[in-house]
Amino acid sequence: EVDVTLADMTADVRAATPSHAAQLLWPLRREYWQRLDELSLALERARQGWLQRQEDRLQRCERGLRLCSxxxxxxxxxxxxxxxxxxxxxxxxxxxxxxxxxxxxxxxxxxxxxxxxxxxxxxxxxxxxxxxxxxxxxxxxxxxxxxxxxxxxxxxxxxxxxxxxxxxxxxxxxxxxxxCNPLAPLGRGYAVVRTDEGRVLSSTGQSSAGQDVRILLQDGELEARITAVHPHDGQGGDHA
The missing domain is CATH 1.10.287 (Helix Hairpins)
Known part of the structure; x- marks a missing residue:
């Protein structure tokens, strides 16, 4: 006879063998596939409805333009x-x-x-x-x-x-x-510094020595590493 442990007694569902476990999971898998099909059908209906509304709106605009031509x-x-x-x-x-x-x-x-x-x-x-x-x-x-x-x-x-x-x-x-284009200042010599994760650095407190960064210029991007951080002292001195 198969041994029964305390874990088997406290579990919500118990399967005696792996085959038995697969049999228990199979109905749930069918439910998931059915739910996925229903969601896919609902998404397709929503897409068709949205496209139809946009087409109706475009036709109304075209009729209005023809009347005002x-x-x-x-x-x-x-x-x-x-x-x-x-x-x-x-x-x-x-x-x-x-x-x-x-x-x-x-x-x-x-x-x-x-x-x-x-x-x-x-x-x-x-x-x-x-x-x-x-x-x-x-x-x-x-x-x-x-x-x-x-x-x-x-x-x-x-x-x-x-x-x-x-x-x-x-x-x-x-x-x-x-x-309003955020990249327009790049044409005047400015640059955007970002981390490898894509986060924009706007302060020295967000960076540290040895950190890899990406510098976005007007015509491309540079990969660099911060060798030192010099916060601004508030007196108009140089900073890096």
């Missing part, structure tokens, strides 16, 4: 100008047709009421009125076209000013980021 505004102004021009032309044509019908009706009445001399005079006056009407319609169309061109030029100028303002803001952000 100066090119889109210019295109809309051009379409509106074409609509106004077409309406003016149609209105002028309708006005001319109405006047022609009215004049024809008047001519028919005048033929019945007046003689040839009166009719010739009225015909000359009619021709003069037609000429004045044509000039007025032409001037009206030219004025509308000039107004539309002015609006188009103003929209283009506003679009360029908006783009220039955004570019200036971007340059300011780039300058601020460059100013």
């Amino acid at each position: 100066p090119a889109r505004r210019l295109e809309g102004a051009g379409q509106q100008w074409q609509q106004w021009r077409q309406r003016l032309l149609q209105a002028g044509e309708r006005l001319v047709r109405d006047r022609e019908r009215s004049l024809q009706h008047s001519q028919e009445r005048l033929r019945a009421l007046t003689g040839p001399g009166r009719l010739a005079h009225l015909q000359q006056r009619l021709a003069l009125l037609e000429q004045k009407l044509g000039n007025a319609v032409h001037l009206m169309v030219r004025g509308r076209e000039q107004a539309v061109r002015d609006c188009t030029r103003d929209l283009a100028r506003l679009g360029q000013e908006r783009v220039s303002h955004r570019g200036h803001g971007l340059e300011c952000l780039e300058l601020r980021l460059a100013a």
